[in-house]
Each structure stands twice: as structure tokens, then as C-alpha cells.
Amino acid sequence: MILQKYTWKDLSDERKEALLDRSETDIRNAMEKVAPIIEDVRTRGDAALKEYTLKFDGADLAGMPVRVSDAEFDRAEASLDGKVKEALEYAIENVRRFHMSQKPKGIEMVEIRPGILAGEASRPIESAGLYVPRGRGSFPSMLYMLAVPAVIAGVEHIAIVTPPGPDGTVDPACLYAARLCGVSNVYRGGGAQAIAALAYGTESIPPCQKVVGPGSMYVTAAKRLLAQIIDPGLPAGPSESIVVADETADPELVCADLFIEAEHGSDSSALLITDSSRLADEVSAYAEEYLLRIPEERRGYIRDVFSGYGGIILVDDMQQAIEVVNLFAPEHLQLQTASPLDLVAKIRNAGEILLGSKVPFSVANYAVGANAVLPTGGKAKTWSAVSVRDFIHYSSVVQVGDGAYKELAEHTTALADYEGFFTHAEALRIRQKRSNG
Missing domain, CATH: 3.40.50.1980 (Nitrogenase molybdenum iron protein domain)
Structure with a gap:
């Protein structure tokens, strides 16, 4: 049975x-295996990345650039069946429509009390690495689930890493999807070695602030080990x-x-x-x-x-x-x-x-529009699906008018004195002395 x-x-x-x-136990065990791989990529860059690509993916990248060329994008687009192109265009547009509603609309201030305004200023993170798996199939769907919200957020540098096939080429549907999403930086590499390359950078791959994307237990293990170097994003194993x-x-x-x-x-x-x-x-x-x-x-x-x-x-x-x-x-x-x-x-x-x-699950994985890159390993108790918010950080913005300052300062001084922070309170007392002339 x-x-x-x-x-x-x-x-x-x-x-x-x-x-x-x-599989959480398997992931913990995998961390010991990927630690030396991460260190090797950190010290030897592209050379180590290519060696592990040959070892684990069976692709010999000797003489091939790590970055996919524009000509490869063109060949990939020309080789794809028309129905596959139409399906990608349909799905990507649905994902784009869903995620557009998540884009922040500038600074939104709230009047806490008369004369006290507070809000948030949103800014995209500067760089993001997107991991697109391939070992058990080709996943253009994972690519656009990651790339669409990153592009909508306005991330300046987006790097996609994905394992090549045995001949060193990247899946053509992935390249077409990347082009539809507006991302041109695609690199050959997978597994823990690709996560290390995104974290530390190599001669070909610039380092990224954040790495997002699902993968095997080895990819998940690598992201956990590198959590002090990069923001590893949601746990997607x-x-x-x-x-x-x-x-x-x-x-x-x-x-x-x-x-x-x-x-x-x-x-x-x-x-x-x-x-x-x-x-x-x-x-x-x-x-x-x-x-x-x-x-x-x-x-x-x-x-x-x-x-x-x-x-x-x-x-x-x-x-x-x-x-x-x-x-x-x-x-x-x-x-x-x-x-x-x-x-x-x-x-x-x-x-x-x-x-x-x-x-x-299949229609949700591909084309409904809601993001299909989701937290695993029980982390859905605190994490959510990938969204535009994953690629944005926020700064609090505060403004205080003259009429509100006096009351605010009085309460702040009382709390600072209670907690024993002299300079917190003194900064307000200096202002009060000046106000008193």
C-alpha cells in the first residue's frame, strides 16, 4: 500500500x-556538508563555483561565462513553443496584477496627536539574489514569482542564479520569463555554491543584500549558515x-x-x-x-x-x-x-x-497570481508568502509642531529621568531653558 x-x-x-x-532533521544534517563548500566559494570565487557545478550538476562550464549572454536570451526565446510563451505571458501578468496592490504609495503620515505626525518612508533594498532551482525539473514559475515582486518594489540590482543543464545552458523558459519580468542578470549555478556566490560575490556575480527562493535541503542549509552575511529571506525548503x-x-x-x-x-x-x-x-x-x-x-x-x-x-x-x-x-x-x-x-x-x-495546488503554483513561494518547515507560523514587501525596507518619519512640543517634552523628560538616562532628559531641558529666554 x-x-x-x-x-x-x-x-x-x-x-x-x-x-x-x-525534512527539518535532514536540513540540519546538511549544514555540515555545505559549510566547506561555502568557504571554498568565498575564497576561490568563480573557479569553485564552476567546479561544484561540474560535480553536482554534471555541467562543464570551462570556457563558458558564468553570466548568461544576451544572445542566449535571444536563442531561448526563439526556441520556445508559442503555447509556452503565451502561458508565461498570461501567468506573469496575473502575478503582476496581484502584486501591484502591495507597492507602497509614498510616505503616509498619521496624526498621533495635534501637531505630532509619524509615518513611514519606503525604499527598495539595493540588491537581491533570486534562487531558481532546476535539479528535479525546470521552474520558470519560481523565477517570475520572485522576479515580479522584486521589480515592482524597484530593486536596483537583481541577480538570478539557476543550475545549468548538462550542456551548460540555462532553461529557455526561465530566460524568457526573466526577459518578460525585465531582469537581464542571470547566472549559471545552483545549490549551496550559488547561495555562497550571491552572499560573498565572485568575479562574475556581485554580492547581494538578500537572497530569496526555494531549494533543496542543501540550499536551505546554506542560507541558514550565511544568515549573518545576507538576509536569507523566508525559509523556503x-x-x-x-x-x-x-x-x-x-x-x-x-x-x-x-x-x-x-x-x-x-x-x-x-x-x-x-x-x-x-x-x-x-x-x-x-x-x-x-x-x-x-x-x-x-x-x-x-x-x-x-x-x-x-x-x-x-x-x-x-x-x-x-x-x-x-x-x-x-x-x-x-x-x-x-x-x-x-x-x-x-x-x-x-x-x-x-x-x-x-x-x-498546480494552478496556485503557476498562474492564479498570488505568490507561490511560501514558508516551509513550520515557519508559516510567523512567515508569509513572498511579496513586494520582501524587497522593501521602511524608515520611520516623525515631525513635531511647536504647539505639541511642550507636552511631549514634559512626558519624555519624566520617563527619561525614571529610566536614568541623563542626556535624554538634558537635551530637552536645554531646549526648555532656551525657550524660557
Whole structure:
């Protein structure tokens, strides 16, 4: 049986912890392996990047520039099928429309009291590195999910790194998507070595202030180790999903949607949570048949997922289902229930919430418009999807009028004296003396 079944109330604390922990243990172990790679790229730059690209991606970049040329962009565009171009244009426009609403509208001041104004001035960060994975497929969708909000935010320097194919070329759909987004700096490189290159810079890749993008456990491990050098952005590691379904759900659709995120890789996690034992049995039966229709490479990933970080969890009722969801804090969450809107208010922790059977994870991953780069590893308890806000920082702006100053100074002096900060209070007393003539 491909889908293991668990009854939540019967699971030991250790088994619950293992399901909730998913691939986080693997990521912690990976940190030891990537530490020397990071140091090697820091000291040897492009040479180390190229050596690791040959070792891990099988691409010999000897004699090839790390940066993708304009001619390669042209060839990529010419080689793409028209339907793929149209799909990219459609999806990117949807993502752009969604994210435009997140762009700050200049300085917005609030009158705290008469004569006291406070607000925020927004500015884009100066540079951002975008990591686009490729190891288990090509991901132009990840590229535009990252590039569109960065461009809308106004980031001056955007660098995209992505693993090349065996011949050293970058995926043509990724290059076309980058061009549609208005980003021309694309570099060959993946894994921990690419994250190190973005953090420290190499002869070809300028250092970036922030690095954003999903990746393998090694990419996630590298970002954690480099968190003192760069802002590593939201924690976006191996893919994870939960489908919550009740007895009204279509078992074939539930099965199909459960497999979507599982095919990303062996370190993904995919769970069905249901209060219907009948639905669980029917989904499990479909899974055996459905697996045989899946290409062998993806079939292997799915088997690995459901023997490790996946399966079916039986709960007593929908209330308990939501309790499990909030504990897990999944990257992707889909509700296939009779009244999904009734459950939304009870969900505290999820990267995205998809309502009903007409929003499988795939349409949200590609083309709905909302960002599909989401927090993983339980970090949806405090993190949100990538947005324009990820590429903007804010400065508080304060202005005080003459009429408001006296009262403000009196209260501030009292608090400064209480806390024992002499110069805080003295600066105000000096002003008061001058005011008194």
C-alpha cells in the first residue's frame, strides 16, 4: 500500500513529532556538508563555483561565462513553443496584477496627536539574489514569482542564479520569463555554491543584500549558515502540502491533488487529513492505480514521500483536522470540504489556503497570481508568502509642531529621568531653558 494511514489520537508523541518535523532533521544534517563548500566559494570565487557545478550538476562550464549572454536570451526565446510563451505571458501578468496592490504609495503620515505626525518612508533594498532551482525539473514559475515582486518594489540590482543543464545552458523558459519580468542578470549555478556566490560575490556575480527562493535541503542549509552575511529571506525548503477533506470530497480529485507536491522530490511531504474512513480507503485505492500512470522518475519521488513524510491522517472531526493543520503550519493547504469558508477563520498557520476542488495546488503554483513561494518547515507560523514587501525596507518619519512640543517634552523628560538616562532628559531641558529666554 503506497499511502500509509495514521489515526491521530493513536499516534505516539514521537511519531507525531516525526510527521510534524518532516525534512527539518535532514536540513540540519546538511549544514555540515555545505559549510566547506561555502568557504571554498568565498575564497576561490568563480573557479569553485564552476567546479561544484561540474560535480553536482554534471555541467562543464570551462570556457563558458558564468553570466548568461544576451544572445542566449535571444536563442531561448526563439526556441520556445508559442503555447509556452503565451502561458508565461498570461501567468506573469496575473502575478503582476496581484502584486501591484502591495507597492507602497509614498510616505503616509498619521496624526498621533495635534501637531505630532509619524509615518513611514519606503525604499527598495539595493540588491537581491533570486534562487531558481532546476535539479528535479525546470521552474520558470519560481523565477517570475520572485522576479515580479522584486521589480515592482524597484530593486536596483537583481541577480538570478539557476543550475545549468548538462550542456551548460540555462532553461529557455526561465530566460524568457526573466526577459518578460525585465531582469537581464542571470547566472549559471545552483545549490549551496550559488547561495555562497550571491552572499560573498565572485568575479562574475556581485554580492547581494538578500537572497530569496526555494531549494533543496542543501540550499536551505546554506542560507541558514550565511544568515549573518545576507538576509536569507523566508525559509523556503523542500515542498510540503496538506489536503483537508471530508466525506463530500471526490476521492479521485483528492488523490490527484495529494500527489502534486509529492512529485517535487523525495524530501517533500504530502498529507491528507480526513474524518472520513471511507474517503481514506477510496483515496488509497486510487493511489495504487494512479501511481502506475506517473513517469518513473516522478513515481520514485512519490514513493519516497509516502514512505517517509506523507500519508493519510484520520481525525475525529474537522475541529481536530484544523488543530493538526495549525500544528503543522503547512506551506500549501487545500480545503476540499462541504463549506471550506467556514474553516478559514480557524486556520492560524498556513502559507496558502486554497478553497475547494477547483483550486488544485498546480494552478496556485503557476498562474492564479498570488505568490507561490511560501514558508516551509513550520515557519508559516510567523512567515508569509513572498511579496513586494520582501524587497522593501521602511524608515520611520516623525515631525513635531511647536504647539505639541511642550507636552511631549514634559512626558519624555519624566520617563527619561525614571529610566536614568541623563542626556535624554538634558537635551530637552536645554531646549526648555532656551525657550524660557
